[in-house]
Amino acid sequence: MATTDRRTATLALAHALSAAEHGLPVIPLSATKLPALRSPHRDEDPSSGCRGACGRPGHGVHDATTDPIAIRALFAAAPWATGYGIACGRAPHHLIGIDLDIDAAGRTDSVAALRQLAMQHLFTLPPTVTVLTPSGGRHLWLSGPPGVAVPNSAGRLAPGIDIRGSGGYLVGPGSVTAHGIYRLVPGTGSLPPAPCPSALLHLLTPPARPRHHHLDPDGTHSAHGHPDQGRGLVQFVLAADEGQRNTRLFWAACRAYENGFGDALADALTRAAVGTGLPEHEARATIASAARLTHTRCEPPR
Structure with missing residues (x-):
């Protein structure tokens, strides 16, 4: 492995361990932003549905942990890892990620869309951890209440706004990807994930079962x-x-x-x-x- 690659891998591990110290479960990621370890069940029946019960690594977000010994073992098994993912929906923070995408063509303004939602539903986003993505987008970190599962979604809340919830993960700050580095917005790294406003949480949680209406x-x-x-x-x-x-x-x-x-x-x-x-x-x-x-x-x- 080249010196630069070793340094990148070492920094990724260091960032992951730091996140874990703050109660954030992590996994190693490759430069493609995907989990770095392949599934141990890739040659088996895909219906097995193992989520890590077998004890082997390679179960994606289900491997996420705050145990420094386990984290070091995961990164040792994936020396090519250049970043780390943070599992959402897990105690103690029950993290919810608001992913504000940037449309290079200028057709979608996700920041304006979120601002409009806040005005319509009467909520204010408090200061919170904010991560700049290589594409110019932003990840806002919020904490959810225990017992509430926020689903992952893409564009359901509004165009250009993706949600990372239970079963999903966010690329952690300091991660190096094929498109660049994820960086903390200055001044937000020392903040805890702010509580998700109740009105926004209502929008993020699954709606009641749709009523059936007849349309001709x-x-x-x-x-x-x-x-x-x-x-x-x-x-x-x-x-x-x-x-x-x-x-x-x-x-x-x-x-x-x-x-x-x-x-x-x-x-x-x-x-x-x-x-x-x-x-x-x-x-x-x-x-x-x-x-x-x-x-x-x-x-x-x-």
Whole structure:
């Protein structure tokens, strides 16, 4: 192994051990941001479903630990590791990661989307650990309450916002990847993960089982040439809880107009929103707002 590679691996281990000292369970990652150790069951029946009970390393996030002896053993087994992952949803912090992506084409402003959600749902994000990603995005670390499992998701909360929850992991600061280094925002490294605001936690946790509403066939197939995608957007709106109705409708309308069938799907989206309890005039105003904005880029109205 080259001297530079050895130094990178040594630093990755040091950062991982430091994170573990603060109660954060870690695993070694390769430069691709994937777990560095291959599954010991890769040649076995994939339905075995082992999550580390066999005692061998290579179970991804299920290997995550705060035990320094175990961490050193994991990194010794993966000397090519250049970084480390931090398991989310685990005690004592029950970490929740808010991943704000940056769209190089400028079509998505995830920071503005999060700000709009905060305004709509009346919550404030407290100062917390913040990590800069090589692409220019940000990871915000929040702590959740025990007994609440926050699922992983990509773009469900809003365009460009991914969530790392139970069963997921965040790339730790100091990790070196093929695209660059993850770095702490100055002044945030000494902060503990701030408690997730209750209103935001409500948005992140699984919604109640969707109520079944009947839409006529024209309602879900009116997206010319895109029946499946149109149906999916309608179902996305139908699954909205009370606090999510307008946000979900706006996001779905943006997707429809970006793909060229917004006008065709507008009535179906309106009926879906009304079915969840949103007034028709408010639903149509939200869809009209999405139509106006998507000719340049889709972002929540300010």
